[in-house]
Amino acid sequence: MIDVALASLIEDMIEKAGADGVVEFWQRVGDNLASRMGKEAYLGWTSFNVAVREARTAFSIEGEVTPLTDMAITDVDGDVVGYLYAMRQCCYVPTIFRTRFAVGRMSPADQAVTDEYNENVHNIAVCNFCVFHERFREEIAKNISVAGNSLACFLLATRGWSGETKISSKNVAQVNINEDHMRALLRNYECVYALVMRGARIKGER
């Protein structure tokens, strides 16, 4: 029930600190959670992707994550420096349905925080939880190393519970993935992100 009550907490926070204050607050919570999760190291992408599949990595706290091993990201030398990862269901969707059954409708505070983030930070959020979520992933990626290289996370595309989709042109260009591929993935997944080795010179990076 605390997940359903969260909306009223956010309403209260908006009154006190504004929607921009809630965005900052959520981001700080993302930093704090990531800092408490510790470091991880993997010999290579194969062992990391097996760990993701078996829900052993810090990313697994979010729920079931699928490594899209057919969608590798390569560097200028043709070496694999990253992959795409996707979640079939957004973490927040069960809460939205629980709110529907318990309360009747989602609080407007959810949309207020989403809009604030999309307008002033990164136009990728489909619910207030994306604000926390994106920062959390970026931070835990820094604490994970694959073949001795720490990772960077790029949130690429999201689909909200009502069907609205968002694709980050900036991040899609960064990892050299075609937006059409993203649209195809969004038919099956609600959240798609890339993990790449920090500092890699990605092939075709725009």
Next chain:
Amino acid sequence: MAFESRIPESNPFVEIATHLFLEDIATKVGIAGLNNYLVSLAKNLAASMPKEEYASWSEFLSALSTGQSILSTFEEVRPITEHCMSTFRSPFERGWREYAKRVGAFAPVHREVARYYNHKVRPTAVTSMHVVLHTFREAAAARVHVGHDGVRYEPVASAWVDGEVQLPEGPNLESLLKRAGISRTKLGMLMRNHSDVWLIEPA
């Protein structure tokens, strides 16, 4: 109707994030401030849910045990007597287990705020989540009418996921048990495998 089929389970990650959210609030407003936040959010949640009316106490009990009432929206409620209710599992159990597994030990602030609540309000909380739960049930009960009467809630005993039990002592407990229609021994039996025992009666 099965309880599980009516409302989907939350993703525990959202609960973990909310716990961290509360921990961050506590660093700014202190234990008393966090207590106020928890009470306020539980009251707001109950206030945002529809009111209920029942023709008879038996109709209300039936709604409670089939998950149709505001008081059984987030947890499975099993009536022990006409006025004594029990819940099998804490609605926060999955979130706490995931927190313990992925993040580590529960932050001390969750127990500190419960101690504050026990001192200031009533001695029935083990963690911050009981502050939410008791306040929510109390505010939710006040939104129910059975016949011409309102409904009043009072907690009897709470157990946390780790087995720690909190309950009032002495005459307060005896009075609660009498109104609930159960003995001290029966309460002990219930607390072995239930998370909460509570009382509802006409106001």
